[in-house]
Amino acid sequence: MSTQTGYMSREPLLRVVKRAEKPTRQIMLLRAEALVFALIAGGVFILLIGYNPFEIYGTILSGAFRSKMAVQATVKVMIPLLISSLGVTLAFKMKFWNIGAEGQIIAGAICASYFALYHSSWNHVLLVTVMFLAGIIGGGLWGLIPALFRVKWGTNETLFTLMLNYIALHVVNFLRDGPWKDPGSQGFPKIARFDKNAALDKLLGVQIGWVVALALAALILFYLRSTKHGYEISVVGESSDTARYAGMNVKKIVLRTMFLSGAVCGIAGMVQATGSDITLTNAVAGGVGFTAIIVAWLSRLNPVTIVIVSFLFSVLEKGSSVVQSSFGLSTDCADVLQAVILFFVLGCEFFIRYGFVVRKKGGAA
Amino acid sequence: MDLFIKFLVAAVGAGTPLLFGTVGEIISEKVGHLNLGVEGMMSIGACAGFMVGYFTDSFLLALVASFVAAALSALIYAFLTVTLMANQNVTGLTLTIFGIGLSNFIGVYMLERSPNGTLKLPERITASMRSIHIPVLSDLPVVGELLFSYTPFVYLGVAVALLMGFYLFRTRTGLNVQAIGENPASADAAGIEVSRWKYINIVLGGGICGIGGAYCSMIINGGVWISDNVGGLGWISVALVIFAAWKPQMAILGSFVFGALRILKYYMPKSVIDLPVAFYDMLPFLITALVLILSSVHESRGVNIPANLGNNYFREER
Numbered sequence: 001m002s003t004q005t006g007y008m009s010r011e012p013l014l015r016v017v018k019r020a021e022k023p024t025r026q027i028m029l030l031r032a033e034a035l036v037f038a039l040i041a042g043g044v045f046i047l048l049i050g051y052n053p054f055e056i057y058g059t060i061l062s063g064a065f066r067s068k069m070a071v072q073a074t075v076k077v078m079i080p081l082l083i084s085s086l087g088v089t090l091a092f093k094m095k096f097w098n099i100g101a102e103g104q105i106i107a108g109a110i111c112a113s114y115f116a117l118y119h120s121s122w123n124h125v126l127l128v129t130v131m132f133l134a135g136i137i138g139g140g141l142w143g144l145i146p147a148l149f150r151v152k153w154g155t156n157e158t159l160f161t162l163m164l165n166y167i168a169l170h171v172v173n174f175l176r177d178g179p180w181k182d183p184g185s186q187g188f189p190k191i192a193r194f195d196k197n198a199a200l201d202k203l204l205g206v207q208i209g210w211v212v213a214l215a216l217a218a219l220i221l222f223y224l225r226s227t228k229h230g231y232e233i234s235v236v237g238e239s240s241d242t243a244r245y246a247g248m249n250v251k252k253i254v255l256r257t258m259f260l261s262g263a264v265c266g267i268a269g270m271v272q273a274t275g276s277d278i279t280l281t282n283a284v285a286g287g288v289g290f291t292a293i294i295v296a297w298l299s300r301l302n303p304v305t306i307v308i309v310s311f312l313f314s315v316l317e318k319g320s321s322v323v324q325s326s327f328g329l330s331t332d333c334a335d336v337l338q339a340v341i342l343f344f345v346l347g348c349e350f351f352i353r354y355g356f357v358v359r360k361k362g363g364a365a
Numbered sequence: 366m367d368l369f370i371k372f373l374v375a376a377v378g379a380g381t382p383l384l385f386g387t388v389g390e391i392i393s394e395k396v397g398h399l400n401l402g403v404e405g406m407m408s409i410g411a412c413a414g415f416m417v418g419y420f421t422d423s424f425l426l427a428l429v430a431s432f433v434a435a436a437l438s439a440l441i442y443a444f445l446t447v448t449l450m451a452n453q454n455v456t457g458l459t460l461t462i463f464g465i466g467l468s469n470f471i472g473v474y475m476l477e478r479s480p481n482g483t484l485k486l487p488e489r490i491t492a493s494m495r496s497i498h499i500p501v502l503s504d505l506p507v508v509g510e511l512l513f514s515y516t517p518f519v520y521l522g523v524a525v526a527l528l529m530g531f532y533l534f535r536t537r538t539g540l541n542v543q544a545i546g547e548n549p550a551s552a553d554a555a556g557i558e559v560s561r562w563k564y565i566n567i568v569l570g571g572g573i574c575g576i577g578g579a580y581c582s583m584i585i586n587g588g589v590w591i592s593d594n595v596g597g598l599g600w601i602s603v604a605l606v607i608f609a610a611w612k613p614q615m616a617i618l619g620s621f622v623f624g625a626l627r628i629l630k631y632y633m634p635k636s637v638i639d640l641p642v643a644f645y646d647m648l649p650f651l652i653t654a655l656v657l658i659l660s661s662v663h664e665s666r667g668v669n670i671p672a673n674l675g676n677n678y679f680r681e682e683r
Contacts, residue, residue, distance in 0.1 A: 159657055163653050
């Protein structure tokens with residue numbers, strides 16, 4: 001604020017200057033500090049509402065790891081979050097503001113659910129493969145729509161992807177109330193539980209989606225770092241003009257990348273519906289698409305970091321459900337804490353690139 | 366005819382939270398800051414307004430609380446994006462997640478501790494929020510119902526919109542503020558205190574959004590607290606800014622049109638058009654998407670968009 005005084009008779013007390021980017025170790029340290037400050041801020045809040053912050057934080061940790069089942073539940077929470085974080089990363093690398101992961105998850109889940117509901121007698125491997133492809137296509141097309149309008153008319157993708165979230169949500173409600181309504185549910189509108197044959201298999205006690213998620217992380221790391229496509233994405237992200245001068249087909253890159261971004265989110269939806277919920281509900285995305293944006297940004301769009309951060313966030317989610325049952329505090333505290341962490345990290349980014357200079361004594365310009 | 370008048374009256378009510386959200390966001394966008402935190406700021410206003418109303422039984426205090434709480438949350442956004450130059454999209458989204466989470470968290474906290482497991486506003490405050498009855502005027506046929514039968518929120522919303530329109534387009538300060546959104550470097554060179562006015566507008570805009578939130582928690586569900594009571598209205602407001610072409614006066618019309626879309630399902634006779642409920646619920650979002658597309662196809666609307674919307678201003682890089 002004080003940098004913007006109207007009368008410039010002398011140098012302001014605090015001045016913002018740009019600095020060379022700090023070395024990686026110092027950046028990591030800054031981020032760690034931001035995390036600690038966020039936890040302290042959260043702790044103060046917990047204290048204010050009359051609880052012991054150490055007890056609450058302790059319960060979150062122990063709640064996520066206290067038993068084999070708890071760990072499995074934590075991993076289960078992580079699956080859609082990790083996959084959709086990877087999905088939005090593709091778009092964000094290109095500076096395409098895909099806020100529509102939520103809708104793309106739902107679209108993928110809807111398409112996969114169609115086969116789970118109406119072709120459950122197919123051979124299991126064939127059915128799972130088809131559902132997987134359906135998830136990809138559903139999510140991909142849902143992501144492609146805003147990209148098409150973006151490249152054709154420059155339609156604002158942030159708001160458009162957002163509207164598509166709600167549209168997808170109400171499509172599920174429509175299916176639930178009408179065409180896909182479970183006839184055996186005695187008037188209560190819900191979609192029937194999938195046949196066992198349509199449910200994903202388990203590996204080490206958790207649905208196979210976690211293998212898919214980790215494989216995708218490796219694949220996307222490779223795609224972004226070592227392929228021509230990945231290079232194109234980062235050039236478009238830096239400057240679409242540069243990309244155009246370099247002879248790249250920016251429109252094609254945007255369309256392709258948004259299809260992939262949506263497709264990956266669609267996989268998250270397919271895996272959640274057929275692996276965890278074993279049915280389709282309007283909570284299939286349940287805010288994961290938004291949390292994914294936080295995860296991707298906190299991880300600086302690095303797939304390896306995304307694996308770590310989405311795991312930590314899942315610990316927070318699972319642990320806070322234990323906090324809910326033992327202290328009567330809502331699981332929403334996980335969202336709040338995640339947001340506070342990002343606030344602090346967003347704030348600390350400033351100190352990586354800029355610094356304050358204090359006016360020297362006397363202060364004449 | 367009678368049903369149609371009832372429909373119009375209901376549309377105005379349903380559009381009111383949108384009106385506050387849209388006007389608040391316009392104020393912020395005019396200084397070049399696209400705040401995607403409207404949904405979150407409205408949620409915080411919803412929570413603060415409801416809780417203060419619940420405990421103090423005062424409608425006025427509830428309004429003030431919703432304004433102040435949401436303004437404070439906007440201050441977080443302002444500090445991060447203006448002073449620390451953080452990415453506006455990500456900061457705004459985080460504010461939304463923060464606001465919804467905090468609002469629901471406090472709501473559940475209070476519910477768990479309430480004697481009968483529900484939270485309902487006391488009778489006195491609901492009475493003071495009821496439609497204002499103006500002698501003679503409210504009793505006029507048709508006109509009375511169409512113009513003088515609303516809750517205080519509606520009149521406040523229209524007044525705020527007109528006042529903000531006056532501020533932006535009819536005062537020197539407002540024109541200066543608009544210059545910031547167009548070209549902050551020139552505004553700075555002309556002696557306008559860029560950062561200060563950015564803060565003022567973002568925080569003021571946040572507070573206005575908060576009052577819209579109070580409408581969501583205090584009126585829509587008949588004074589009973591439920592989680593997620595803003596339910597996407599903040600996001601529609603962000604989009605309505607485009608529909609209103611960044612003019613607060615236009616926001617009045619836009620909000621009421623979208624209010625009509627929201628309540629259409631209760632008034633459309635099944636004999637005329639029989640559509641699934643989910644379709645009606647989808648309609649505001651669908652139309653918003655169409656508006657987005659149309660306004661991008663017709664470039665003419667684009668002239669109203671603040672030229673520097675979404676970009677932070679770093680003085681030494683101009």
